Amino acid sequence: MNCEEIRDLLPAYVLGTATPHEIGVVEDHLARCGLHEEVAALTASAALIASGSKSVEPPAALKARIMAHTAGATAGVQRERGTPRRPWLRRLLAVNPIAAVLALALVAMAVWNVTLQGAESPEKFVHFYRGQDSDWLRVETVLGDPGAEVSLGGFDRLDDSQLYHLWTTRGDQVLLIGAFNVNPEGKWAGEFDFVFEEGDRIWMTSESASGTDQPTGEAVFKTRF
């Protein structure tokens, strides 16, 4: 696609309503074209639309719930600094059980709200998962055929002694998809010669860099086809 055709896709891209396919097309193009300034200006314009929406007074209890979160989290930071993901949930659970239930519902929604949509051909699936924080995973594959393009981001880079291992649970089997580390920006992209099937549940753990064929660590996230 040329720059003009890409400019047609930029509004949806910056408004956050581009499809995975459109995002792929735009980002492929941006990687080799100097449209960044334009994208930044349009992203800012889109973000400023929020400033145009009317203010509405929230219920007073909301402030108390949010401040309760800071009380729990302040204590938690000292105790749990450096531990991997979502300790805030445990902290929240200790501070405010109702808020924790709400938070759990949100997490559950993020984990199990599955995208399964045809892209170029009806058999080709693009699966997109986004977690509670900035973590995300994208899998593009033809179910039943070998080969899957995987990209992900928002994860902490592991030290050299460890690798992320990507697994799928199929029935009562756990299968290893592959292992890798993310770059300093927290991202990784690559292709696995793996055959996905419908109903596969994908999850990731950090394991020793020497490799394992059985997961031992706690799941960083879970999602499924």
Add this chain to the structure above:
Amino acid sequence: MAESATTTGHIASPALAVQPNKQSARQTTGSTIAFADEMIIRRNIVARLVQRDPSALEEMYDRMARRAFGLAYRILDDGPAAEDIVQDAFAWVWDNSQKLDSERGTVDGLLLTLVHRRAVDALRARSRRDALPDSSVSSNAGQDALDLVDEVQRNLDADAINRAMDQLSPEQSEVIDLAYFGGMTHAEICEKTSLPLGTVKSRLRLALNGLRNSFGLGGSS
């Protein structure tokens, strides 16, 4: 210790620059000085958030909660759901506060972006539409964009931003509403409006470029 001293120094300097002629200046160019004060308040908040001072989040809440809730409510039309979204966004800011740039004037733009993203996710989940990827996650332009948002907010108040929105034609407003507040893809807007894809794309493009010009963010394309 050294780090916090540096940060404090950084906060204090613009305040000192403004204070000497504050009184006299306020009478003549009230809005400029009021705005300078506002920036100092914001800067303080970010630096204090980085230092994990809960009162900074409380101040941010007092200033931003109505706008954040208004945005989530407009998207979801559901009070309890909007509350959850706003809570989640503030919790995210707090949990990630050590990663915030204390040099940054404000994280208001970031907060509203979080609220928008999460509200659209919730709306799409509720209407059983597929989740959409977050393009800003992988975009290098994201950080530059937040800087531009700060810059525009320094130059334009909320009314001026609203006036820019009012300048859009009804056709352009409609597609922006459906995309931004309705979280709709091109295909979904086509279905909703019975417009051809090319028309939807060109209206969105005209609308967004119109806003870009009104916000003083440069050329038309």
